[in-house]
Amino acid sequence: MPEPTASTILLTADQIQRRVHELAAELERDFPSALDLHLVCVLKGGFVFLADLVRNMTRPLSLDFMAVASYAKGTTSSGEVRLVKDLDSGLEGRNVVIVEDIVDTGLTLNYLQEILRARSPRTLRTAALLSKPSRRLVNVPIDYVGFTIEDRFVVGYGLDYAERYRNLPDVCVVPTAEE
Numbered sequence: 001m002p003e004p005t006a007s008t009i010l011l012t013a014d015q016i017q018r019r020v021h022e023l024a025a026e027l028e029r030d031f032p033s034a035l036d037l038h039l040v041c042v043l044k045g046g047f048v049f050l051a052d053l054v055r056n057m058t059r060p061l062s063l064d065f066m067a068v069a070s071y072a073k074g075t076t077s078s079g080e081v082r083l084v085k086d087l088d089s090g091l092e093g094r095n096v097v098i099v100e101d102i103v104d105t106g107l108t109l110n111y112l113q114e115i116l117r118a119r120s121p122r123t124l125r126t127a128a129l130l131s132k133p134s135r136r137l138v139n140v141p142i143d144y145v146g147f148t149i150e151d152r153f154v155v156g157y158g159l160d161y162a163e164r165y166r167n168l169p170d171v172c173v174v175p176t177a178e179e
């Protein structure tokens with residue numbers, strides 16, 4: 001696996017920060033301060049996005065974390081989604097926003113939306129930093145999308161390849177074997 005280098009940057013840290021600022025403003029507009037707002041971060045990939053998103057928001061909010069496993073090792077989906085860590089608190093009557101790193105086939109998000117909807121939140125929305133619509137296997141609603149990208153495997157800004165590269169400030173393309 002070649003190391004991602006400057007030449008493989010898809011989205012710079014500056015571009016990401018500007019877009020995250022806009023998404024935070026959209027969320028604050030859609031959920032005025034009088035309304036409760038509860039963000040559910042999907043680990044591990046969503047942690048950097050969540051951290052930047054909330055630091056761009058001044059309104060009161062609460063957070064929780066859940067972890068799912070949808071990929072074995074490498075860049076191929078196993079198609080299987082498994083709940084690894086559940087939320088600490090209930091969602092009944094709350095305005096919940098799922099915070100995801102990337103929506104690829106949509107299987108993970110579809111699964112998450114189904115299990116969270118069953119917990120009777122008042123509203124359930126989703127914010128995803130990245131979306132790869134050409135890979136979609138299920139039609140899943142995403143209310144806030146940072147960037148729509150081509151079918152490339154990306155790392156950085158929370159996203160990993162075999163648990164590496166999550167700390168890169170930019171989103172980089174991982175070259176495939178043919179590249």
Ligand code: IMP
Pocket residue numbers: 045070071077100101102103104105106107108109152153154155159160161
């Ligand atoms: P989906 O279920 O196929 O939509 O996959 C969602 C999950 O797969 C994401 O939350 C990521 O953890 C992982 N994933 C999908 N595409 C990429 C990528 O390009 N880079 C890193 N992780 C990815």
